[in-house]
Amino acid sequence: MINQNKTKITRGQFFCMILQTQIGTQLVSLPHNLQETAKGGAWISSLLMGVCIQIFIFLFGLLLNRFSGQDFYQICIHIFGKWLGRVLCGIYSSFFLLAAAFTLMVYVKIAKAWVFPKTPHWFLLFVMLLTSVYLARSSLQVMSRVMVIASLFLPSLFLLVAMGLSIANFTYPMPFLEVGWLKIIQTAFLALPAFGGFEVILFIYPYVHGTNKQKLMAASLANALTTLIYTVLVYTSLAVFAPEEIAIVPEPLIYMLKAIRFSLVERLDLIFLNLGVLSSTTTLAIYLYISGKGLKSINNHIAIKKVVPIIALIAALLTYVATDPFSVKYYEMKFIGIIPVFTFIIPVICLLLSFFRKKERLS
Amino acid sequence: MKRLKLFLMLLVLIFPLFLLGCWDQDQLKQARLVYTIALDQASGGQLLGSFVVRNTTSHTQQIETNNTIYYAKGRSMREMSQAVSASLNGRLRVFKFRVLLLSEKLARTQDLYPLLDSFYREPKSPLNAKVGIVKGEANEVVQHQKIGTTLIGEYLDQLIEGEEKLSVISPQDIQSICPLMFDPGEDFSLPYFEVKGNEVEVVGAAMMRGQRMVGSLSRVESKLLQMMRGKNDGTALVSLAIPMTNVHSAVNRVSFEIMKSSPEIELRVRRNHLDVYYKLGLKINVKEYPPANLDSPKEVSKLNRYIEKILKDRCKHLFAKMQKHQFDGLGIGRQIIAYHNDEWKHMNYKEVYTHANFYPTIHVESKGNGIIY
Amino acid sequence: MRLEERINEIKENLSNSIDIEQRMLHCKGQVAALLYLKTLCDEQKIVREIITPLQRLERGSPVHVVRSVNILVKQDVEQVIKQLLQGWVLLLLENEKNNYLFAALKEEAREAVEPENERIVRGPHQGFTENILKNLSLIRRQIQSKHLHLSTFYLGKDTHTQVVVAYMKNLANPILIKKVKKRITSIKVDQLLPGYLEEFIEESPASPFPQLLNTERTDRVIANLMEGRVAIFIDGDPSVLIAPVSLFTFYQSTDDYHSRWQVSSFLRIIRLISFFLAFQLPAIYIAMVSFHPEMLPLNLTYNIQGSLRQIPFHPLIEAAIMELTLELIREAGIRLPSRVGQTIGIVGGLVIGDAVVNAGYISYTMIIIVAITAIASFIVPTQEMSNAVRLLRFPMMFAAAVLGLVGITFGTMILVIHLCRLESFGLPYFEPFSPLRLKEWKDAVFRFPVWSLKERSNQPEPLRKKQVESSRRWGHDQSE
Known part of the structure; x- marks a missing residue:
């Protein structure tokens, strides 16, 4: 490593990086959001979303393998030409800026509701950005190392599940198919912000050691683990809360922990909240980094280190659009609408175009 | 650039000094901790709350604690706590709150959830606090200050915990009753206290239908309910009279500990008609049996059959009582929602429940007899 | 002429x-x-x-x-x-x-006695002296290998101090050696006093963590040389610098290899726990009593509240006063001759500690917390790391006083990110944790039996990894 190219990361680090981007603060309100429309079938919705994303990960793999060694920004420029490609890079960069702003918004919302009702908005943003900008200014390699360490805390999520199951009533989520398959499938899309983050594969993939197959495997495993964790957590909270009760609890996962009394520490929810802070910091750092990378691909003279604080500042200002939980929810719904465009539609268009281009060249 | 960096770093380091004591601090030093709250009905639809605040004072090495009771009237929890704050030095905090007592009158006429809403809403509130119903006035209990050498709040807390361990009452706290209050398919019971002279006793359980109290169960009934729910693994001790073998002895009881109770409920649901086939498997450990003749398998099975017979009658009896109060302590409605959802949607459950047929079968197995037969 | x-x-x-x-x-x-x-x-x-x-x-x-x-x-x-x-x-x-x-240089070397600040219970009681030749001879005598390489530099325009870089030619990474030599030769000063060198060649001056290991123990230097690290001797300084290092190098004591591996592993874990205690404990206490008192168990809440009632200060101020007092006592004790030093310990520890509680300035709980923290920071086998850790707890306490537990989380995260970014001569400082190498926890976090440590630590990226061939084959040998 002393001599190696410092921009490449290992497959294990890649795995943890996707995991950390996917698992974020949105997790805590996932059961509530899904249960609203899917009732007892909420866990099926989350499972379906995982499967759907898996399919797209394979499509991403197809696209990235056609342009080996290039990340999605470079692919865009390659396919759409210099001008249109750069515009697309700019749009993607601002999409990640939005995603960062959205992560911040949710973090502030939860922090305010659960621990800091009186602490001003700007201060909560300040500490979060201080940490994540510090992380995002590091090299990809350092970032991935931090992700690995952050992932060491993931098993505690299973501990959370185990504790939830000890007070669960398994008849609460039943019958699973109360609202019918159609609604369950529709609801799956509400899980998108919580699953969001897998799209970073498009941007990190070329910087990973290993063969295409191994890399795809790592990405799929990360998604599979996320899906498993989400599904189990959703199911657990469905079983802990009565259907009528979960409707009034916006963050069931944290709420569940409040009820458990330990001899050494009470209020386990606070400890869990700290884990949430950890994972939203890592998520945020990756979004900031990739957004900065987008700007760099527009103009090679821009240093990621220098633009990241500026992007962070813009994201912070954007969060002032919604400072109370009700408007956060409103914008969340709006944001869900644009996610598929960037994570599903544009990459697939690129894939199709790349097939088309090749045929053109052959004829 | 370097200088700017240094400046920023200094700022970050020195910044916190100015923020001390700001915003969301919650100093333990200033907190006046409420241990117990007793709620009664006051005139004019108001509530009368008795807040037991525990004081701790330390004289160099030893720590002394004592209670102070503050009374307040109001129309909600928050109103009352505001009224208490008016006469309190320090901040009234509920985060170490352990027991909430309601008078029976209040519990019968007032929905429970509105009283508890502020607890559910506040992130710092202790959701593991216990709720109990008091026969008569609730503030009579807290007026005792001390029972023996133990302060009243702690006493109640320990009392409830002990009774839960003996499976006399079902272990419930503010959080665990929340889904049950909302759930149309299951009801819950709360500990039922009575003041007897200088003592406070758990006399049984209060049946809560939805959010209101509808009746009470005796200690024996409540224990039986726990057994029927399959929730009394461990130390539930049951004593039954046995047929006279020795006429001269006044002590003729068999006592046994329930090691494991595994209920199975099978339902036959037709529109507006419900048959409950209830099967209970019990594994028991004999603790007291004066005839002392369990050395032969025949005697053991005779004892088992005898216990089965008595318990079956009692179960039937208890179920009838619960039906009378439309109290679904076994969560039968829950089973219907989960497994017979279509029928559930078209039935008036409470009505059907009252007229349900109950067919219990009980199977007892003696698994232990102590160190003699 | x-x-x-x-x-x-x-x-x-x-x-x-x-x-x-x-x-x-x-x-x-x-x-x-x-x-x-x-x-x-x-x-x-x-x-x-x-x-x-x-x-x-x-x-x-x-x-x-x-x-x-x-x-x-x-x-x-x-x-x-x-x-x-x-x-x-x-x-x-x-x-x-x-x-x-x-x-015709006068040989003026004192005996190679055990260094005062790195005492051990078992193992060689031998340390370096101020004479560089003597030091090098101590090393030579114990590594009788043709691969041991020494190269000399004279630094300081006026002082002209001799600096010797020692390494195993068959183990140490050539790129690392090149880096070390390059950094040493680019020093341009009038005087190079013994303590200076470290600051000239370390990577991140802003970091509170020491990036070179300072030791006076011969066995430690030898062990590190055999791991493929570089030792830098400076004339007139009994302490030798070792590079590159990882955080865990500072937590290894040579004692560990002289007692049974279970015991050593246990002690290593205790030391790692002490690492966290030393900078987290006061912060956690402050967060608990001033932000999240609801987290404390029921009876503890009342106990702590009882002892806090009379205290006039904010917990942060209370902690800061006590921590600073402790540092004062420590600093005073170091400079004084050992007999007077003991008196300082008694006056500081017993008299002040007791009086301050009785006067109602500081609570009992705080005294306990500060005492545990102090002891935890003294457990670190190396002086520099111990100081670094003690320094860290002040920002951590501030963070806790501003944002409670969440503040501690942010503080710890910044610390971990810093550790992940930190490099010692281009090699990761936080090695077996980041990059994560569970295999190396065998010797970094625990201490497995020596024969099972088949490979050298990857941290200095040695040329040859294998260090132990299967040495216990006799166990399978039936004819024994």
Whole structure:
């Protein structure tokens, strides 16, 4: 490593990086959001979303393998030409800026509701950005190392599940198919912000050691683990809360922990909240980094280190659009609408175009 | 650039000094901790709350604690706590709150959830606090200050915990009753206290239908309910009279500990008609049996059959009582929602429940007899 | 030039210092002059090995008769001066242009006793001295390998301090060696005092963590050399610098390899826990009593509340006062002779501690917390790391006082990110954790039996990884 190219990361680090981007603060309100429309079938919705994303990960793999060694920004420029490609890079960069702003918004919302009702908005943003900008200014390699360490805390999520199951009533989520398959499938899309983050594969993939197959495997495993964790957590909270009760609890996962009394520490929810802070910091750092990378691909003279604080500042200002939980929810719904465009539609268009281009060249 | 960096770093380091004591601090030093709250009905639809605040004072090495009771009237929890704050030095905090007592009158006429809403809403509130119903006035209990050498709040807390361990009452706290209050398919019971002279006793359980109290169960009934729910693994001790073998002895009881109770409920649901086939498997450990003749398998099975017979009658009896109060302590409605959802949607459950047929079968197995037969 | 003039020129160059000794003698029938610094040279040696043979010399070169180990012949005055300053004797002959230089340095080495600040219970009680040659000989004697390589640098325009870089040629990564040498040669200062070198060659001056290991123990240096690390000896300094290091190097003590592996593993884990306790405990306490008192168990809440009632300060101020007092006591104790030092300990620890509680300034709980923290920070086997950890707890306490537990989380995250970014000579500082190498926890976090540590630590990226071949085959040998 002393001599190696410092921009490449290992497959294990890649795995943890996707995991950390996917698992974020949105997790805590996932059961509530899904249960609203899917009732007892909420866990099926989350499972379906995982499967759907898996399919797209394979499509991403197809696209990235056609342009080996290039990340999605470079692919865009390659396919759409210099001008249109750069515009697309700019749009993607601002999409990640939005995603960062959205992560911040949710973090502030939860922090305010659960621990800091009186602490001003700007201060909560300040500490979060201080940490994540510090992380995002590091090299990809350092970032991935931090992700690995952050992932060491993931098993505690299973501990959370185990504790939830000890007070669960398994008849609460039943019958699973109360609202019918159609609604369950529709609801799956509400899980998108919580699953969001897998799209970073498009941007990190070329910087990973290993063969295409191994890399795809790592990405799929990360998604599979996320899906498993989400599904189990959703199911657990469905079983802990009565259907009528979960409707009034916006963050069931944290709420569940409040009820458990330990001899050494009470209020386990606070400890869990700290884990949430950890994972939203890592998520945020990756979004900031990739957004900065987008700007760099527009103009090679821009240093990621220098633009990241500026992007962070813009994201912070954007969060002032919604400072109370009700408007956060409103914008969340709006944001869900644009996610598929960037994570599903544009990459697939690129894939199709790349097939088309090749045929053109052959004829 | 370097200088700017240094400046920023200094700022970050020195910044916190100015923020001390700001915003969301919650100093333990200033907190006046409420241990117990007793709620009664006051005139004019108001509530009368008795807040037991525990004081701790330390004289160099030893720590002394004592209670102070503050009374307040109001129309909600928050109103009352505001009224208490008016006469309190320090901040009234509920985060170490352990027991909430309601008078029976209040519990019968007032929905429970509105009283508890502020607890559910506040992130710092202790959701593991216990709720109990008091026969008569609730503030009579807290007026005792001390029972023996133990302060009243702690006493109640320990009392409830002990009774839960003996499976006399079902272990419930503010959080665990929340889904049950909302759930149309299951009801819950709360500990039922009575003041007897200088003592406070758990006399049984209060049946809560939805959010209101509808009746009470005796200690024996409540224990039986726990057994029927399959929730009394461990130390539930049951004593039954046995047929006279020795006429001269006044002590003729068999006592046994329930090691494991595994209920199975099978339902036959037709529109507006419900048959409950209830099967209970019990594994028991004999603790007291004066005839002392369990050395032969025949005697053991005779004892088992005898216990089965008595318990079956009692179960039937208890179920009838619960039906009378439309109290679904076994969560039968829950089973219907989960497994017979279509029928559930078209039935008036409470009505059907009252007229349900109950067919219990009980199977007892003696698994232990102590160190003699 | 005449002999007189040459002598004067040399004396001029040495600022006419009073310790310049001049001895005139006859040799080969001509006048000769010996010049040396008597503060540096061994005069008996000069008489025995230089003067006596020279006086008997009839013809030929003095080089052939003088019994010194080292002999140089130089023309350049500058170089002559350099050698004189290193304890050489200069011979000037009236009719010869050559300057003859003979080594006659006074050997002034103290015994290689156990270093005061790195005591161990079992294992060799031997430490380095201020004499670099003696130090190098200690190493040479114990690594009898042709691969042990030493290279010398002289640093400091005025002090001209000798610095020796030692490494195993077959183990140490050449890129690492190149880096070390490059950093050392680019030092340009007037004086290089022993403690300076570290600050010149470390990577991140802003970091509170030491990026080179400072040790006076011979066995430690040897063990690190055998891991493919580089040791830097400085003349006049008994402590040797070792690079590159990881955080965990600081938490390993040579004791560990002298007791049973279960015990050592246990102790290592205790040390790692102490690492967290030392900077987290006061912060956690502050967060608990001023932000999240609801997290404390029921009875503890009332106990702590009882002891806090009378305290006039905010918990942060309370903690800061106590921590600073502790640092004062510590600092006072170091400088004083050991007997007075004990008194300081008693006055500081017992009298102040007790009085401050009785007066109601500080709560009992705080005293307990501060005491545990102090002990946890003293557990660290190396002084620099212990200091770094003690420093860290102040920002952590601030963070806790501002945002409670969440503040601690942010603080810890910044710390972890910092550790992940930190590099020691281009190699990751937080190695077996980041990058994560569970295999290496065998020797970094725990201590597995030596025969099971088949491979060297990857942190210094050694050329050869295997260090233990299967050495316990006799266990499978039926014919034994």
